[in-house]
Amino acid sequence: MDPLEQFLPQVWFIILGLFLFLYILLDGFDLGIGILSLTASTEERRSILMTSLGNVWDANETWLVLMGGALFGAFPLAYGTVLNALYIPAVMMIVGLILRAVAFEFRENADRKFFWNLAFGVGSFLAALGQGFALGTVFEGIAVDEAGHFIGGMWDWLSWRSILVALTLIQGYVLIGSTYLVMKTTGELQQTHYKTAKLATWTTLIGAVLITIGTPIFYEQVRSRLFEPPLLYVFAAIPILGGILVWCLWQSLQQGKERSPFVWTMLIFLLSFLGLGLIIFPYIIPPQITIYQAAASPSALVFMIVFIGFLIPIMLFYNIYNYVVFRGKISSEHYGE
Amino acid sequence: MDFLTDTVVLSRMQFALTAIFHMLWPVLTTGMAIYLVIVEGLWLKTRNPDYYRHARFWSKLYVLNFGIGVASGLPMEFQFGTNWAPFSEAVGDFLGSILGFEASMAFMLEAGFLGIMLFGWERVPPLIHYLATIMVAFGANLSTFWILVANSWLQTPAGGAFVDGKFVVSDYFQAILNPFMLNSVLHMFFATLETSLFVIGGISAWYIVNRRHEKFFAKSFKIVLAAAIAVAPLQIFIGHLSAEQVYHYQPTKLAAIEAQWETIPAGESADWSLVARPNEKAEKNDWEIKVPHALSYILELKPTLSEPVRGLKEWQPENRPRMVGLIYYSFRIMSGIGFFLVGLMLVTVFQWVRGQLAADTIARQKWLLFGWIGAAPLGYIAVETGWIVRCVGRQPWTVYGEVRTVDAASHLPAGEVLASLSGFVVLYSLLFVATLYFGSRILRKGPNLELPIPQEAVEPTLDTTPAQHEPDRRPAEAQQ
Numbered sequence: 001m002d003p004l005e006q007f008l009p010q011v012w013f014i015i016l017g018l019f020l021f022l023y024i025l026l027d028g029f030d031l032g033i034g035i036l037s038l039t040a041s042t043e044e045r046r047s048i049l050m051t052s053l054g055n056v057w058d059a060n061e062t063w064l065v066l067m068g069g070a071l072f073g074a075f076p077l078a079y080g081t082v083l084n085a086l087y088i089p090a091v092m093m094i095v096g097l098i099l100r101a102v103a104f105e106f107r108e109n110a111d112r113k114f115f116w117n118l119a120f121g122v123g124s125f126l127a128a129l130g131q132g133f134a135l136g137t138v139f140e141g142i143a144v145d146e147a148g149h150f151i152g153g154m155w156d157w158l159s160w161r162s163i164l165v166a167l168t169l170i171q172g173y174v175l176i177g178s179t180y181l182v183m184k185t186t187g188e189l190q191q192t193h194y195k196t197a198k199l200a201t202w203t204t205l206i207g208a209v210l211i212t213i214g215t216p217i218f219y220e221q222v223r224s225r226l227f228e229p230p231l232l233y234v235f236a237a238i239p240i241l242g243g244i245l246v247w248c249l250w251q252s253l254q255q256g257k258e259r260s261p262f263v264w265t266m267l268i269f270l271l272s273f274l275g276l277g278l279i280i281f282p283y284i285i286p287p288q289i290t291i292y293q294a295a296a297s298p299s300a301l302v303f304m305i306v307f308i309g310f311l312i313p314i315m316l317f318y319n320i321y322n323y324v325v326f327r328g329k330i331s332s333e334h335y336g337e
Numbered sequence: 338m339d340f341l342t343d344t345v346v347l348s349r350m351q352f353a354l355t356a357i358f359h360m361l362w363p364v365l366t367t368g369m370a371i372y373l374v375i376v377e378g379l380w381l382k383t384r385n386p387d388y389y390r391h392a393r394f395w396s397k398l399y400v401l402n403f404g405i406g407v408a409s410g411l412p413m414e415f416q417f418g419t420n421w422a423p424f425s426e427a428v429g430d431f432l433g434s435i436l437g438f439e440a441s442m443a444f445m446l447e448a449g450f451l452g453i454m455l456f457g458w459e460r461v462p463p464l465i466h467y468l469a470t471i472m473v474a475f476g477a478n479l480s481t482f483w484i485l486v487a488n489s490w491l492q493t494p495a496g497g498a499f500v501d502g503k504f505v506v507s508d509y510f511q512a513i514l515n516p517f518m519l520n521s522v523l524h525m526f527f528a529t530l531e532t533s534l535f536v537i538g539g540i541s542a543w544y545i546v547n548r549r550h551e552k553f554f555a556k557s558f559k560i561v562l563a564a565a566i567a568v569a570p571l572q573i574f575i576g577h578l579s580a581e582q583v584y585h586y587q588p589t590k591l592a593a594i595e596a597q598w599e600t601i602p603a604g605e606s607a608d609w610s611l612v613a614r615p616n617e618k619a620e621k622n623d624w625e626i627k628v629p630h631a632l633s634y635i636l637e638l639k640p641t642l643s644e645p646v647r648g649l650k651e652w653q654p655e656n657r658p659r660m661v662g663l664i665y666y667s668f669r670i671m672s673g674i675g676f677f678l679v680g681l682m683l684v685t686v687f688q689w690v691r692g693q694l695a696a697d698t699i700a701r702q703k704w705l706l707f708g709w710i711g712a713a714p715l716g717y718i719a720v721e722t723g724w725i726v727r728c729v730g731r732q733p734w735t736v737y738g739e740v741r742t743v744d745a746a747s748h749l750p751a752g753e754v755l756a757s758l759s760g761f762v763v764l765y766s767l768l769f770v771a772t773l774y775f776g777s778r779i780l781r782k783g784p785n786l787e788l789p790i791p792q793e794a795v796e797p798t799l800d801t802t803p804a805q806h807e808p809d810r811r812p813a814e815a816q817q
Contacts, residue, residue: 054452056453065440074433104773304434
């Protein structure tokens with residue numbers, strides 16, 4: 001294979017991975033807080049939860065839109081086939097994201113907030129669920145013909161294994177949402193989210209352990225890759241590192257640290273994401289179509305690198321600036337009049 | 338009810354429905370973003386607190402529409418994959434890149450600075466805040482640019498060729514600068530601006546008629562009017578240029594716009610049809626009222642044509658657009674609105690010149706103000722009908738002359754598409770009603786004219802106690 005034809009899809013695989021990771025990380029805590037809002041005991045608390053996201057949810061969601069556009073451009077075949085196979089989870093996610101987004105705008109102006117509270121929480125849950133099923137399908141694989149077109153059924157994405165993956169992702173979102181709230185809130189609300197963070201640490205851990213054990217048992221094509229050196233060492237290291245990170249997270253929660261739980265959770269997300277990337281690579285439609293088969297022409301990939309590539313640092317810069325401007329605690333006494 | 342089992346028809350309906358609804362929100366926010374730049378600039382220049390309060394008041398309406406615009410736009414992007422997978426694969430090299438550019442250059446810029454624009458008044462210096470407002474407006478209009486680049490390319494594909502059903506790009510810049518691009522971008526840019534101007538003008542007129550804050554809203558009314566003097570006529574001119582291009586590049590669409598079944602050869606004079614009842618079965622108009630020679634003047638500013646206006650019957654029925662009546666009347670509604678808004682602008686300017694729009698006398702111009710209130714929704718209708726002409730008129734092609742819509746759709750079970758379509762109908766109707774309801778609540782509540790000016794912007798001599806330097810961490814809504 002032409003080295004360029006090999007190199008360019010790899011670069012785009014990494015760029016897409018970066019976009020997806022930023023999305024999962026950033027909108028992950030948005031969605032987690034959305035799910036947590038279903039359990040908020042008072043209207044005031046729910047207001048604080050939503051205020052903590054008011055200035056960031058939109059930019060966070062845009063990483064998904066960006067990932068979608070870039071996937072469309074870099075791997076058109078995968079964009080069509082994957083979304084075709086995931087029609088129902090994709091619609092589930094979109095409807096969830098719509099409900100979540102409009103809840104922000106409408107709740108603000110509503111007297112009776114019940115309906116929009118529900119839209120915020122249920123929308124976040126639906127979006128996370130849809131994403132979880134999509135993630136499950138990555139393990140499960142997508143049935144395609146030789147040209148890479150989807151030939152499976154509309155419900156292929158649903159199995160007890162994808163349900164396990166979806167539930168684990170939701171737990172992960174709740175965990176990162178809780179640690180974000182620990183960082184951004186004070187007082188009783190913060191105490192509540194120390195508790196939810198601890199609980200979510202356990203549930204996420206259980207899910208992650210089951211998936212880690214289950215993956216080589218149930219997925220033959222993954223197993224053959226996993227137990228071959230040198231990947232074997234990498235995959236042996238990931239659970240060990242993961243265990244250490246979870247222990248650090250637990251300690252920081254026990255000691256009542258404010259920022260480090262969020263940082264440890266981010267690292268846990270990063271580690272899981274890297275593990276996932278290594279399992280998938282070089283496939284873009286597992287288990288058959290590689291990034292080289294699905295890639296757009298080299299000229300398209302170069303063209304996109306030129307335009308989007310140089311924007312990545314700029315986008316990161318003003319997104320970080322946004323977080324810096326709004327750093328610090330959200331305090332309850334300042335909300336409402 | 339055959340269409341209920343036809344996946345292609347259902348996918349088309351879903352795309353049309355989501356596009357028509359989605360359009361309602363960004364069309365206002367892209368134009369209004371420019372207005373917000375203007376009033377904030379006026380505030381920084383004059384330090385008149387009214388302009389600051391204008392910025393705060395209109396941005397409440399802005400953010401309501403913005404959030405719904407973002408949310409309702411998500412299905413647009415994902416449908417290319419879910420419902421139009423063969424299309425995505427065929428044109429992804431180009432169209433996917435463009436959507437990627439839109440997200441990275443435009444959406445992210447808008448979203449990244451929106452938080453500061455809405456909630457950052459007390460947290461950043463005024464100039465940084467102004468920069469954020471400018472970036473939001475710039476991002477919004479950049480997204481108009483990229484989405485119109487993409488759509489124009491569907492109308493007049495350029496910069497490469499289809500090889501084995503897949504578009505291979507040879508020159509990206511030629512593809513971006515395709516024949517329709519410039520006029521389409523400008524037409525849509527002015528469409529969002531004009532719609533927003535008449536919405537802001539109509540709302541201002543409503544307050545003035547109701548004798549609420551007349552002086553305050555006379556300001557916005559005049560800003561809008563001054564902008565409309567340039568925008569409304571320019572829009573008609575660019576619309577005319579776009580129609581000329583349709584004449585040259587998309588003869589089937591022009592024939593449908595004019596409900597012209599027979600070809601009018603070059604060298605002859607063409608009449609313009611004013612009202613007609615197109616009959617697709619009989620391939621003729623059951624009846625019509627024509628303005629003699631007008632079409633030759635509209636297309637070429639000459640009494641006779643230099644190239645023929647080809648009639649629909651020149652093409653086999655499967656090669657020309659259907660729903661001729663829809664295209665025909667959509668076009669007439671759109672252009673009628675364009676001319677009406679110019680007329681309204683001219684009458685208002687006439688009164689302005691006569692000195693009738695001074696803050697203390699403006700409320701007496703009852704009929705004029707009612708005209709503006711009535712004109713508030715017209716921009717939306719013109720935009721929607723314009724897009725119907727553009728996209729229904731392009732049929733049966735998704736990429737004009739290259740990819741047929743029937744070949745572009747995914748092979749999904751009709752039941753799934755019907756289910757998602759029904760879901761979107763319910764959801765979007767809810768969003769539409771809720772926007773109207775909460776929008777009118779914001780309007781009834783009105784502006785807060787006691788809203789304090791951000792501390793950092795106040796002259797240093799006015800500073801009193803150090804306590805005032807504490808940033809107000811309440812969300813913007815709580816302060817309003």
